Amino acid sequence: MSEPHEAAVQAHRAHATTGTYLTVAAVLTVLTVFEVGAFYIPQFKPILIPSLLTLSAAKFSLVVMFYMHLKFDHKLFRVVFLLPLLFAAGVIISLMFLFRVL
Amino acid sequence: MSHAAAAHYTSTGLDSRKIAFWAFIGSECLLFGSLIATYLVYEGKSVSGPTTHQILNIPLTSVSTFDLLMSSLMMVLALAAVQRGDRVWARVWLAATATLGAVFLSFQAFEFTHFVREGLGFTTNLFGSSFFTLTGFHGGHVFVGVVWLTTLLVRSLQGKLGPDKALNVEIAGLYWHFVDVVWIVIFTVVYLIQTTPLPQGVR
Numbered sequence: 110m111s112e113p114h115e116a117a118v119q120a121h122r123a124h125a126t127t128g129t130y131l132t133v134a135a136v137l138t139v140l141t142v143f144e145v146g147a148f149y150i151p152q153f154k155p156i157l158i159p160s161l162l163t164l165s166a167a168k169f170s171l172v173v174m175f176y177m178h179l180k181f182d183h184k185l186f187r188v189v190f191l192l193p194l195l196f197a198a199g200v201i202i203s204l205m206f207l208f209r210v211l
Numbered sequence: 212m213s214h215a216a217a218a219h220y221t222s223t224g225l226d227s228r229k230i231a232f233w234a235f236i237g238s239e240c241l242l243f244g245s246l247i248a249t250y251l252v253y254e255g256k257s258v259s260g261p262t263t264h265q266i267l268n269i270p271l272t273s274v275s276t277f278d279l280l281m282s283s284l285m286m287v288l289a290l291a292a293v294q295r296g297d298r299v300w301a302r303v304w305l306a307a308t309a310t311l312g313a314v315f316l317s318f319q320a321f322e323f324t325h326f327v328r329e330g331l332g333f334t335t336n337l338f339g340s341s342f343f344t345l346t347g348f349h350g351g352h353v354f355v356g357v358v359w360l361t362t363l364l365v366r367s368l369q370g371k372l373g374p375d376k377a378l379n380v381e382i383a384g385l386y387w388h389f390v391d392v393v394w395i396v397i398f399t400v401v402y403l404i405q406t407t408p409l410p411q412g413v414r
Binding site: 125127130131133134137138141144145147148149157158161162164165168169172173175176177183185186189190192193194196197198200201204205208210 | 245248280283287384398
């Protein structure tokens with residue numbers, strides 16, 4: 110077998126630091142508090158669903174980018190993950206339209 | 212043996228195990244996407260109770276959500292410790308991650324037991340069937356993750372989890388974080404977005 114490829118070396122090179130991990134955890138905690146707070150505050154009712162979906166998407170992205178290292182890893186991993194993810198989102202939206210939930 | 216020598220590089224220059232695992236995670240997106248879609252389609256169509264407003268315990272689930280988020284932090288710290296060859300902290304963080312996972316499962320067992328006592332079983336109504344299927348599948352994934360992490364902890368205690376095995380921990384971490392992001396979605400769409408109309412007289 111040949112020497113490890115440059116791509117593999119790059120994939121392991123630039124992961125986040127402990128400080129970044131702690132910052133992400135703090136942001137995730139704050140976003141969760143906002144989510145639960147929005148659920149209980151009546152004034153949020155008109156914009157509750159878009160607010161919750163936005164906060165959830167932000168939390169999802171933070172974990173995937175920093176804890177799963179997708180921000181730093183090879184772009185092939187992004188493609189392998191994001192294509193099925195988008196397909197799954199399409200399935201959810203299509204079924205909701207099909208059954209008239211949306 | 213060095214990490215580079217132990218890895219299985221492909222023509223892309225990337226480790227085949229890691230590519231395969233990301234493909235597996237992609238397939239899991241489709242599995243949970245289907246389960247979430249089924250839940251959303253059926254949630255408001257139950258002809259008898261109990262339904263979401265009457266039975267879901269948001270404060271309790273918020274705590275279990277925080278628990279799972281913090282387990283993800285422990286997991287990345289465990290990976291970082293293994294990569295730098297810090298065996299003591301690798302064991303501490305792996306044990307912490309597995310423990311937080313077990314705590315999450317305890318919350319779920321308590322919630323399921325409470326629901327059954329309140330009259331919501333798997334076959335009670337469409338909400339019950341789709342709720343238990345979705346959260347049960349997720350709980351099963353958490354259980355597999357806890358077993359996997361415990362196995363890694365045992366390997367570490369045996370002195371067989373050095374920096375050359377960091378990829379094994381990284382792949383376990385990918386699985387664990389994926390379980391976490393699935394719960395982030397479930398917490399929002401199942402617990403916080405409750406589309407079922409409130410019963411008469413309930414505010």
